[in-house]
Amino acid sequence: MGWLNPSSVVGAVVLGVLAFALSFIVALAIRRGTRRIRQHLTDVTALGFVSAFAQLLTYLFGFVLYAHLIPELRAFGTALLTGVSVISVVIGVAAQNTLGNLVAGFWLVLSGTIRVGDAIHLASSVGAFDATVRLISLGNTVLVDQQGHEVIMPNSVIMGSAITRIAPAQTRVDPHIRS
Template identity: 65%
Template sequence: MPELRALGTALLAGVSVVSVVVGLAAQNTLGNLIAGFSLVLYRQVRVGDTVSLDSPKGMVTARVELISLGFTVLRDEQQQEVIVPNSVLMNSTILRVARSSD
């Protein structure tokens, strides 16, 4: 059945294009998710730690409040929340100022 074969080929090509588009669109999200797993597994930074890291506004010193799979929430000295994507956190040099007491 040549008609069915042509339809199957067209569907397969369409699904391939859609999967590439979805993969490219989700690249940052997947990167944050994988970085979140790394943060949770390796525990380089823990909730309660005080860290310094470079940001677009300069060096930020803040306390880690929450580590999720997509982002990390920090609170600086002015009590402002600093929300950092985990992929950015994993690619930054972090200075641990104080370790939380466990």
Template identity: 35%
Template sequence: MLWPLASLLTAVLATLFAGWLVDQVLQRLAARRPDAPVWGLLRRCRVPLQLVLLAALLLAARPVHRVLHSDDAAVRHGVLLVLIASLGWLSVRVLAAVLEAFLSRYETVTEDASRVRRVRTQLGLVRRVGSAAVWTVTVGALLLTFDTMRTVGTSLLASAGVIGIIAGIAAQSALGNFFAGLQIAFSDTVRIGDTVVVDGQQGTVEEITLSYLVLRLWDYRRLVVPVSYFVARPYENWTRRDPGLLGWALLHLDHRTPVDELRAELERHLAGSELWDGREWSLTVTDTTPSTIVVRAAMTARDPDTTAALRLAAREHLLAYLRDHHPEALPRVRTEQDRTEQDRP
């Protein structure tokens, strides 16, 4: 009885030592190569790696059945299940670490924000598809270790065609979202971080999965939209090519408004503002009514959030300028009485 216990203890200690040794090696590699984040990310694989090593040692030494007083075949089958599941877990962790390291490296060498968002979206979907494929294979391998599943396998394969047709009809919506998610990822129509408008709701793309897309709205609510929506319907993407936008603010003013002075004041305000990107600006009269004129102040900024803040600040500044220097330019309701009515008895 002492020899099986010693063998089991040796296997556990060897597994712990191997995990510690691999972690130390990865830690030193990460310190020597800070520009290669893959070594630091691979340290997350320590636990599944230790489970794989322990299961492999137990299958090779076979000391467990004597300690547990169990049937040898049952114990080996249980250890084999642990080994297969641990291999699947390790594969998913390695895939996630490699993809995340590639993205981190890409972000350091690429200055184009739109390309970074596109690669982040594509790698996110690749990670989800790869993880789903690994777990599917893992579950299949686990089931095939049972004799009953291998016996039923022949009949299942014979009826696979009919089952596939039925499953395809039942999961038509899910499959449509799945392929729509792949199309979005690799067609570069919408990416994580893009500002889009869906059914009048403006939001920032926060997450893209194989079935739905999450938008963060201006008031921090989350709008969950099926990914098939972005394939079948039109929508606005404000940051697909260039995150910069042209914002505008409308002012309804009196006809006596000094437009030239207002235009000069807008130029001075934008020159001293940190929100303006220095590209474009304008102030023009776009419409007139019997009582007012419509003045449009347009200006550019580096991203949608900054554009919104800039146009709000510009509107407040122009109104305050007119109130302090040209109060006659603010719209008012005239109630002048007709002279002919005053002469009547």
């Protein structure tokens, strides 16, 4: 089994392909499972976040597993980890707004403060207006105002605003449930 020897170039490439293929199959299963679950939920906003995050973790786990199997990458990984810790502090300081929007996006979804389809009155630092929530993503929220214009606001601004829910999102009716 020389072609699976992690010390050889061929073995490292084969193990890399296997790690990527395994990660791809697991991510594909997550996407398919998400589609099946989506049909039974009334609010799918959190499901999209969880699905994307689980897929990212799957590929990250595949890469870490691969790096752990290859002896040359193990030593390199230790040195890289030291450098990455310093770089992460620098990037964290430089990307404070972006990271704040990311955290605010997770909080918006997990807390259920607003949901896709909600009609809201938003009083923020940019003014007050009525709108309908079209999309909540990791970085920003897309609203549609009464004139039909899309208003794209950073999630940190949404979280720092006073929100009045005028009308909750319309719930989908499950065709399998009969009244």
